[in-house]
Amino acid sequence: MARWQPDARGRLERAAFELFVEQGFAATTVPQIAERAGLSTRTFFRHFADKRDALFAEEHAVPEQAARIIAEAPASLGPMQIVADGFDAVAAAQFSREKSYYIARHQIIQSDDGLRERQLRMPAALVDSLRRGFEERGTDPVDAMLAAHLTATVFSVSIGRWLSSPNSEPLAALLRDTFDRMRRTASS
Amino acid sequence: MARWQPDARGRLERAAFELFVEQGFAATTVPQIAERAGLSTRTFFRHFADKRDALFAEEHAVPEQAARIIAEAPASLGPMQIVADGFDAVAAAQFSREKSYYIARHQIIQSDDGLRERQLRMPAALVDSLRRGFEERGTDPVDAMLAAHLTATVFSVSIGRWLSSPNSEPLAALLRDTFDRMRRTASS
DNA sequence: ATTCTGATGACACATCATGTCATTACTGAC
DNA sequence: GTCAGTAATGACATGATGTGTCATCAGAAT
Numbered sequence: 001m002a003r004w005q006p007d008a009r010g011r012l013e014r015a016a017f018e019l020f021v022e023q024g025f026a027a028t029t030v031p032q033i034a035e036r037a038g039l040s041t042r043t044f045f046r047h048f049a050d051k052r053d054a055l056f057a058e059e060h061a062v063p064e065q066a067a068r069i070i071a072e073a074p075a076s077l078g079p080m081q082i083v084a085d086g087f088d089a090v091a092a093a094q095f096s097r098e099k100s101y102y103i104a105r106h107q108i109i110q111s112d113d114g115l116r117e118r119q120l121r122m123p124a125a126l127v128d129s130l131r132r133g134f135e136e137r138g139t140d141p142v143d144a145m146l147a148a149h150l151t152a153t154v155f156s157v158s159i160g161r162w163l164s165s166p167n168s169e170p171l172a173a174l175l176r177d178t179f180d181r182m183r184r185t186a187s188s
Numbered sequence: 189m190a191r192w193q194p195d196a197r198g199r200l201e202r203a204a205f206e207l208f209v210e211q212g213f214a215a216t217t218v219p220q221i222a223e224r225a226g227l228s229t230r231t232f233f234r235h236f237a238d239k240r241d242a243l244f245a246e247e248h249a250v251p252e253q254a255a256r257i258i259a260e261a262p263a264s265l266g267p268m269q270i271v272a273d274g275f276d277a278v279a280a281a282q283f284s285r286e287k288s289y290y291i292a293r294h295q296i297i298q299s300d301d302g303l304r305e306r307q308l309r310m311p312a313a314l315v316d317s318l319r320r321g322f323e324e325r326g327t328d329p330v331d332a333m334l335a336a337h338l339t340a341t342v343f344s345v346s347i348g349r350w351l352s353s354p355n356s357e358p359l360a361a362l363l364r365d366t367f368d369r370m371r372r373t374a375s376s
Numbered sequence: 377a378t379t380c381t382g383a384t385g386a387c388a389c390a391t392c393a394t395g396t397c398a399t400t401a402c403t404g405a406c
Numbered sequence: 407g408t409c410a411g412t413a414a415t416g417a418c419a420t421g422a423t424g425t426g427t428c429a430t431c432a433g434a435a436t
Binding site: 079117124145149150178181185186 | 266267268269305306308309312330331333334335337338341344345348349366369370371373374375376
């Protein structure tokens, strides 16, 4: 038998999410989270840089998948062609929990300034990952940065549309539609 | 004679900037900033929500000017036309200090995770301001959001290019060039 | 004169975040 | 088998952050 209960990080994540739902983000303290997870406060800070981080444990998944897709794309394709072809794969692989979870999480984030700010790191990390991927294919740095920003915009706007209603269209359809509208807007 | 020295907020801003340059952001404490400004720690937190905020005192200027430009634009213009016409005015009104100041400030920000995250609020606030402005003109909400993101992208990328070298082209030229390249990238 | 207002100081306090050392189970070499 | 090494955790101390509350005092309003 292991000395400690397994999955300390996961227990902390779940305890934090539960407490944020029950009491709100600002009203829950790190010692409370640690206690519910059966761990010490110090251990919480070994797994997360701060209280907000417990809500962003999966933030690396999208940038990592994006980097893989770009690295594996045929050399003949330009950045925006790769992106257009990748939407379905990302939509299928990410956001695999129940939609109500993402909506609840979104509500927590919107309730707190610090969390809203923290969330801005997600599109920023996606831009970074995309830009690096495009640059490694030889794309001009400015063009790579622009393509990265345009792609992150499509994701941000699509996810916003997806979360705006429990009955919205599937994310993959929203990504394609937002991409088309982005192109039309850019050339208007 | 006034009871207190004037411009407490400005003195705090300058003291903070000096100390960040001298010692680095992480190594300077709020009591140090307050002492150099001749004020109490409590007064610092009356003017700024946190230590990082002292570096972002001017962050409202660009979104406010953007809102004004949109509100005053002829009703016949679409969002991207307003934006294309507004670059020169923004470049002329903002960033009026010595360029070395913005480069030094940029270096401080890049040196600290918390500051990098804090900086992400600037394009986010610009997106918000632009989106609201476009929506008030009757633009479809999704199109307004997309036009806002595209515009913020042009600003972010242009400012990045401008700060990347002390001898870069003037910001206004970079804005126009980045805008054109963004349009080409979007339709590639 | 009196009252009101607004900025500041002083103090207390909870929380956050980190440094440091001890503890304990698991691992692997011998 | 034993023993040293490693990794995760606990325990404790501490500096920094950020806020609530009340007092103080100059100038404005009346």
